[in-house]
Amino acid sequence: MKRNCLIEDFEGLDSIQKRIKVSLTFPIMFKNTIWYRSLLDAEKSCLKEDKLKKIHYKFQDDKEMVEEYNADTQVLLRRAWKVKGKLGGDGKWDVEIGDPIPDATPHIEGAGADIMESKDQPILTRRNTRINLEWRIRNLPYPIETYSVSANNEERCIIIRTTNKKYFKRLQVPELDRLNLPLEQANIQCTHSFNTLIITYKKPQQLLEMDKEWYQELSKVKPIKDIPSDCKTQ
Amino acid sequence: MASIAAAQVQEVRSITRIERIGAHSHIRGLGLDDSLEPRAVSQGMVGQKMARKAAGVILQMIREGKIAGRAVLLAGQPGTGKTAIAMGLAQALGPDTPFTSMAGSEIFSLEMSKTEALTQAIRKSIGIRIKEESEIIEGEVVEVVVERAAGGGGARVGRLTLKTTDMETNYDMGAKMIDSLLKEKVQAGDVITIDKATGKINKLGRSFARARDYDATGQQARFVQCPEGELQKRKEVVHTVTLHEIDVINSRTHGFLALFSGDTGEIKSEIREQINSKVAEWREEGKAEMIPGVLFIDEAHMLDIECFSYLNRALESETAPVVIMATNRGITRIRGTNYRSPHGIPLDLLDRMIIVPTSPYSHQELREILNIRCEEEDCQMSSDALTVLTRVATETSLRYAIQLITTASLVAKRRKATEVSMEDVKKVYSLFLDEHRSEQFLKEYQDEFMFNDGSGDAPQLMEVSQ
Numbered sequence: 001m002k003r004n005c006l007i008e009d010f011e012g013l014d015s016i017q018k019r020i021k022v023s024l025t026f027p028i029m030f031k032n033t034i035w036y037r038s039l040l041d042a043e044k045s046c047l048k049e050d051k052l053k054k055i056h057y058k059f060q061d062d063k064e065m066v067e068e069y070n071a072d073t074q075v076l077l078r079r080a081w082k083v084k085g086k087l088g089g090d091g092k093w094d095v096e097i098g099d100p101i102p103d104a105t106p107h108i109e110g111a112g113a114d115i116m117e118s119k120d121q122p123i124l125t126r127r128n129t130r131i132n133l134e135w136r137i138r139n140l141p142y143p144i145e146t147y148s149v150s151a152n153n154e155e156r157c158i159i160i161r162t163t164n165k166k167y168f169k170r171l172q173v174p175e176l177d178r179l180n181l182p183l184e185q186a187n188i189q190c191t192h193s194f195n196t197l198i199i200t201y202k203k204p205q206q207l208l209e210m211d212k213e214w215y216q217e218l219s220k221v222k223p224i225k226d227i228p229s230d231c232k233t234q
Numbered sequence: 235m236a237s238i239a240a241a242q243v244q245e246v247r248s249i250t251r252i253e254r255i256g257a258h259s260h261i262r263g264l265g266l267d268d269s270l271e272p273r274a275v276s277q278g279m280v281g282q283k284m285a286r287k288a289a290g291v292i293l294q295m296i297r298e299g300k301i302a303g304r305a306v307l308l309a310g311q312p313g314t315g316k317t318a319i320a321m322g323l324a325q326a327l328g329p330d331t332p333f334t335s336m337a338g339s340e341i342f343s344l345e346m347s348k349t350e351a352l353t354q355a356i357r358k359s360i361g362i363r364i365k366e367e368s369e370i371i372e373g374e375v376v377e378v379v380v381e382r383a384a385g386g387g388g389a390r391v392g393r394l395t396l397k398t399t400d401m402e403t404n405y406d407m408g409a410k411m412i413d414s415l416l417k418e419k420v421q422a423g424d425v426i427t428i429d430k431a432t433g434k435i436n437k438l439g440r441s442f443a444r445a446r447d448y449d450a451t452g453q454q455a456r457f458v459q460c461p462e463g464e465l466q467k468r469k470e471v472v473h474t475v476t477l478h479e480i481d482v483i484n485s486r487t488h489g490f491l492a493l494f495s496g497d498t499g500e501i502k503s504e505i506r507e508q509i510n511s512k513v514a515e516w517r518e519e520g521k522a523e524m525i526p527g528v529l530f531i532d533e534a535h536m537l538d539i540e541c542f543s544y545l546n547r548a549l550e551s552e553t554a555p556v557v558i559m560a561t562n563r564g565i566t567r568i569r570g571t572n573y574r575s576p577h578g579i580p581l582d583l584l585d586r587m588i589i590v591p592t593s594p595y596s597h598q599e600l601r602e603i604l605n606i607r608c609e610e611e612d613c614q615m616s617s618d619a620l621t622v623l624t625r626v627a628t629e630t631s632l633r634y635a636i637q638l639i640t641t642a643s644l645v646a647k648r649r650k651a652t653e654v655s656m657e658d659v660k661k662v663y664s665l666f667l668d669e670h671r672s673e674q675f676l677k678e679y680q681d682e683f684m685f686n687d688g689s690g691d692a693p694q695l696m697e698v699s700q
Binding site: 086087105106114116118121165166167168169170177 | 366371393395398399400401402403404405406407409410411412428430433463464475479480483484499606668
């Protein structure tokens, strides 16, 4: 009897541990992450232009972010962060997702370093779809066998290597970092066509849920009616 | 492989030689030894021992960085090396200490008030050393190609190929970057870092893979591993920026671009106050370090009384640089007043200065300077030609004699001689007038020039002299 009891006790302990493990792998809901809370707490303003929904976030630590959604498909088209130098000044937009913002100011001779990558060098852009995180690297002419793409959980990035030692890149995945989700090799897929290497990472369930939920949340932000416009000439 | 590298080196050398030669391009330092005693001839400096020794003491004062807001006056006749000493001081201080050089007349502008121009000059001379995260390209050089667009004077285009153990990338370079690459003598096989924000190049050493190219390596070549991973990295770098640069970044919406277009206009005093308090905060937290630099004002007698009184006040601030002024005037009118004062500088400011006199060069020193200039201007001169030139320098002026060097060498070249002879010097002496002979000439023929009605005093004087 006593013995039985002990075993039962033991089993009980085990099942508790199992439960803990389960709650770790099926993590803490996205709503409890620092990221989601900071999004909720941020000062938000919304602009609607045709089918484009632009949201400007001002976080409590003075960071600024802009998101652009396609209002029909609810897909995030662009996310950019304002990067300010230590010395002050206006800062520049650093694009996390979407096509880079073309530099409006012309290149002035003598400004900064006089060196940039040639036009024919690989260019990396992010373009997410509803179900995938996507990286596109243009100007990579080598065949698909050349590349090896691996998830590295220690450095929290996806590493692209080439057998001919021509290209190497560490891809950060901020979406997964923010939700404390692990990187899984099985979710990675790559294709190569028209000199472009496309790497897709299947969005985990958590992220899908959060995207959906957050878009709902955003509908509470009322768009600004009169859009301030600099161009009143026509 | 080696021959290709050698060919590239050849190409690089031929381009570095097209450097324009300035009046003080031969100055490479103050020519002092470790105990700050001046050597007779060193780093392009000749003679003027007392003034150089004094400059050495000032150099030490600046390096220690403790004393702010001192003023030094270099006073002496024209052509006695005042500007040369200031240039030498700038060279001796090295690239990390801000050195601003301006002429007294530069502050008179229609776009800016005089005091604003002076404030900007003063703030340009104070450096802030600060840690900032910066984009860095680090890799081994595979190839440097510099091409000149067709038609000679076109813009140069350059391509730089860098690699790490994992990747390889081509970069396009502009003229500025090409110049600094050539200056650093970067060649295939070197491992370098380039700061993307400032364009500063740092040579780390030669790649181990190139350890067998014996003929291409110098004696003190350091061998390093080829870097790994990505070419572009983010790293904490120590930058030196001047207070003025921070002012400009914060003063306008379009930010730092104004720095390069040159149109900075007036900067509001609130912005300066904000920045001063910010810098003070950084210094207290140990995030930044202040480097008081040097403001050199040539032809200081061109400043007027308002500037002098402004300087009086500005020098008392704890963030003032060391101000060095140079003047070739004796007792003269202070600009903007009717009062006369030594060096054209009011007595109260003179009282706050230490004055370093420069004296005329001796015959031997003149010869030495002319010799150095001959080397600088790439001109072979025979010894008797140099003797003649030295006599010209003693009788007219050093600057006139220096003018004759290149002209004489051109004359020598026309008769296909390799060396400039006495005759060449004599020829250019007769071709080009010095200031004294020009005056004589004018006096003689004054009647025949325009707007001379012949009723002045000069003709009578001429009659007297005849």
